[in-house]
Amino acid sequence: MKIINYSIEIVNIPLLKPFITSLRRVDSVEGIILKIETDEGIFGLGSAAPTKVITGDTKESIIESIHIILKEIMNKDLNAYNEVFLSINHSLIGNTSGKAAVDMAIYDLLSKKQKMPLYQYLGGQKKNLQTDMTISMNEIDLMIKDSLDAYESGFRSLKIKLGDDINKDFQRMEGIFKKLGNHLNYRLDANQGWSPKDSVKIIKEFESMGINMTLVEQPVYYKDLEGMKFVTERVNTAILADESVFSLSEAVKIIDMRAADMINIKLMKTGGIYNAIGIARYAEEKKIDCMIGSMMESPISIHAAINFGMAFNQIKLFDLDVPSMYKKIDFNTEYSYGALIKPSNEVGLGISLK
Numbered sequence: 001m002k003i004i005n006y007s008i009e010i011v012n013i014p015l016l017k018p019f020i021t022s023l024r025r026v027d028s029v030e031g032i033i034l035k036i037e038t039d040e041g042i043f044g045l046g047s048a049a050p051t052k053v054i055t056g057d058t059k060e061s062i063i064e065s066i067h068i069i070l071k072e073i074m075n076k077d078l079n080a081y082n083e084v085f086l087s088i089n090h091s092l093i094g095n096t097s098g099k100a101a102v103d104m105a106i107y108d109l110l111s112k113k114q115k116m117p118l119y120q121y122l123g124g125q126k127k128n129l130q131t132d133m134t135i136s137m138n139e140i141d142l143m144i145k146d147s148l149d150a151y152e153s154g155f156r157s158l159k160i161k162l163g164d165d166i167n168k169d170f171q172r173m174e175g176i177f178k179k180l181g182n183h184l185n186y187r188l189d190a191n192q193g194w195s196p197k198d199s200v201k202i203i204k205e206f207e208s209m210g211i212n213m214t215l216v217e218q219p220v221y222y223k224d225l226e227g228m229k230f231v232t233e234r235v236n237t238a239i240l241a242d243e244s245v246f247s248l249s250e251a252v253k254i255i256d257m258r259a260a261d262m263i264n265i266k267l268m269k270t271g272g273i274y275n276a277i278g279i280a281r282y283a284e285e286k287k288i289d290c291m292i293g294s295m296m297e298s299p300i301s302i303h304a305a306i307n308f309g310m311a312f313n314q315i316k317l318f319d320l321d322v323p324s325m326y327k328k329i330d331f332n333t334e335y336s337y338g339a340l341i342k343p344s345n346e347v348g349l350g351i352s353l354k
C-alpha cells in the first residue's frame with residue numbers, strides 16, 4: 001500500500017467559551033487536516049493543532065513539515081510501517097505536531113485496511129472513557145460557576161487551570177472547594193506557573209484542607225526537572241509531568257530520576273501514536289501511570305488519542321474534554337462525547353469528513 005496523493009485543509013471550530021490557561025487563550029480550535037489517498041483506494045485522516053507556546057509549532061510550520069515528511073515516505077510501502085514511522089521521526093528535527101498528523105493518518109489507513117477500529121488494531125478493546133472537564137483560568141466567581149456547570153453536566157473530575165498568581169490560585173481553589181467539596185475529584189494544572197517552593201507550600205495547604213486532588217500537573221517550568229523532583233519528593237499528591245515530556249528519552253529521564261509520579265502523553269508532543277506507544281511501554285515496565293491528554297485539537301486527532309487510550313493499560317487517566325467544548329461538530333462519527341466518551345465499532349479512527 002503506497003501513498004499516491006494527499007491534501008491539507010484548515011478547519012476552524014468555534015468553542016462554546018474561550019479556553020484560558022496561564023500560557024494562552026484560545027477562542028476557536030484551528031485544525032490542520034491531512035487526507036492521504038493510497039493506491040488501494042483507502043483514505044487516511046490525520047490532524048495537527050498549532051500550539052506555539054508548548055510545541056513551538058505554528059500553522060505555517062505544520063503545513064511545511066507535513067510536505068517534507070510526505071516527500072520522505074511517498075514511495076514507501078506502508079505495510080512495512082516500522083521503516084515508515086522511523087522515516088517520519090528522522091525527516092526533520094522537532095515539528096512533533098506535523099509528525100503526529102502524518103502518523104495518525106497512517107494508523108488510520110493501516111487499521112482500515114484490516115477492517116478494524118484503530119483501538120482494536122493496536123491491541124485494545126472498546127470501552128467507555130471517563131474524562132475530566134477543564135476549568136479555564138479566570139476570575140474566581142466564573143471558575144466557581146464553570147465548575148458547578150461541569151458538575152451538573154455529569155463530570156466527576158475537574159481539571160482546574162491555575163498558575164498566574166499563587167495567592168489568587170489559592171482563593172480560586174478554596175472557592176471551588178467550598179462550593180463543590182469532594183463530590184468530585186480535582187486535577188490541578190499550573191502550566192509551569194509556580195516556583196518549586198511555592199508549589200510545595202500551596203499543594204500542602206490544599207492537602208491539609210482535605211481537597212480530593214488526584215494530581216497536580218506541571219507545577220514548575222518545563223526545563224526545571226530538579227525543581228519538579230523537589231516538589232514530587234515533598235508532597236503526598238501525585239505530580240504529573242506535561243510540558244517537560246515530549247519524547248521517550250525525556251519520559252525515561254523523568255521516570256528514572258523520579259522527577260514526577262505520572263506522565264501526561266499528548267500526541268502533538270510525541271509526534272504521534274508510534275512514539276506514544278514507546279512511552280506507554282516504558283511506563284508499564286516501571287509501573288508509572290499515564291494520562292492521555294490533548295491540545296485544543298480537531299476531533300480527528302482527539303479520536304487518535306481516544307483510540308490510543310483504549311489500547312494501553314498504562315493509560316489510567318483521560319483528559320479528552322475538547323469535544324465537549326465545541327459549539328458544533330461538522331464531522332461524521334458514531335462516537336459520543338461528554339463526561340463519558342463512548343466509542344463505536346467504526347474502522348480506523350472512527351471519524352470522517354463531511
Ligand SMILES: [Mg+2]
Pocket residue numbers: 189191217218242243
Ligand atoms: Mg497541562
